[in-house]
Amino acid sequence: MPSAADEIRSAIARAGSISFRDFMSLALYGEEGFYSQVGSAGRRGDFITSPEVGPLFGAVLARVLDEWWHEMGSPNSFSVVEVGAGPGTLARSVMAAEPECLRHGTYVAVETSAEQRLRHPDSVQSVSEMPARIDHGVVIVNELLDNLPFQLFVFDGGWREAFVTTNEEGSFAEVLGEKVETPRGFPETAPHGTRLPLQEEAREWVSRVRSAIHVGRVLVFDYCTPTTAELASIPWRNWLRTYRQHERGSHYLRDVGIQDITAQVCLDQLEIRDAKVSTQAEFLRRHGINELVDEGRRFWEAHRDRPDVRAMTMRSRVREAEALCDEHGLGGFTVLEFGS
Ligand SMILES: C[S@@+](CC[C@H](N)C(=O)[O-])C[C@H]1O[C@@H](n2cnc3c(N)ncnc32)[C@H](O)[C@@H]1O
Known part of the structure; x- marks a missing residue:
């Protein structure tokens, strides 16, 4: 059975080199890619996301959905x-x-990975692609945009696109293309070796989804940075990260197909002029997370002498809210709300 690395080697053999964007696409979503095979969110997976902290995140979103409905x-x-x-x-x-x-409606769970779709509950409509049109509804994405493949550029006397090839030992190696015009949002100049992402797929995704909704909203949660230029001033490994089984992974050209590749989302590369922007902590508080925590506390107090599963779940809301609203962690994530 060919591995993700084999799939990438074949693509390189055909073309001589492939863009970082195509490399990331095959490493994550190729037939043997990380998400197609082993990778997933969750305690038994590779990373913890807000839904994986516990049911409270979904309980707040349920209130939001009713309010908007x-x-x-x-x-x-x-x-x-x-x-x-x-x-x-x-x-x-x-x-x-x-x-x-x-x-009065349907929950549609869109997931490219067939492996993960197998785990969806029967109560949802589980599909591999977004519906082309949504008459009345809300699109929700948590930690999707950071996982969409992007072009990578390196500053070397000018901005050059990063491509991936194989070296004499057969390992993956980087080669740089010709100098290009400074991509939108990039600084004209930067220290030698500075890396920056061009996130066209994320930009296109947002505008495509917005135009698919007739009446409704789009709600995006992710780790974002206001401007691309800001990323130029931090070490690239801090914004272009890999993860595997809850640990930071190795260089993105290694351990291909067995680690996640993800990046901060640059807000200035998305069309967000008419979006409402908040932090996750602000958003969750605005939509009643504190009331749900208080309800959880009261329920626990009333049942603590004979606690059952429901009482334990209600008690855990206190800890879940701390994690979800932690400004240095999940609470500091960006929330984008778009109307139709
Ligand atoms: C970081 S995980 C987040 C999972 C989940 N939203 C959560 O918060 O726990 C990103 C997921 O998006 C899926 N994905 C990536 N691109 C996609 C696309 N274009 N359409 C649907 N799913 C996609 C991946 O397979 C992966 O399961």
Whole structure:
């Protein structure tokens, strides 16, 4: 069975070299890529995301969905479309919170990885691609944009695109292309060796999804940096990261197919002029996370002498909220809200 590295070697053999963007695409989403095979969010996976902290994140989103559904005039056919749904954890928590809007609608979990789609709950519609049109609904994405393949540029007397080839030992190695015009948002000059991403796929994804919604909203959660230029001033390994089984991984050209490759999302590369921008902590507080925590505390106090699973779940809201709203961690993530 060919590995992800074999798939990449074949592509390089055909073309001499491939762009970093194509390398990332094959390493993560090729037939033997990380997400197609082993990789996933979760305690038994490779990294913890907000839905994986526990059911509280989904419980807050269920309130948000109901609020927006009412604002839309409580339409009868309503779609909640989660893109990059991973193993379906957020879907489970939202469904468990029983929002009224889903009594009149469908939860669609969009996930490219067939391996992860197998883990989706039966109660959702599990698909590999976004619906082309959403009449009334909300699209939710958590930690998707950071995983979309991007072009990588290196400053060497000017900006040059990074390509991947193989060296004499058969290992992957980087080669730089010709100097190009300074890409949008990049500084004209930078210290030798500075690396920066050009995230066209993320930009296109946002505009494509917005135009697919007739009436509704798009809600994006991710780790973001306001400007591309800001990334030039930090070591590149701090913004272009790899993860494997809850640890930071190795250089992205190594351990291909068995580690995640991810980057800070540059907000100035997305079309966000009319988006509402907040931190995750602000967003969750605005939508009632503290009320849900108080409810959890009261429930626990009333049942602490004979605690059952529900009482334990309610008690754990306190710790979950701390993690979800931690300004130095998940609480510092960026939330983008777009209307249709
Ligand atoms: C970092 S994981 C996040 C999973 C989940 N949203 C969470 O927060 O736990 C990103 C997921 O997006 C999926 N993905 C990447 N590109 C996609 C696309 N264009 N459409 C649907 N899913 C995609 C990957 O396979 C992976 O499962």
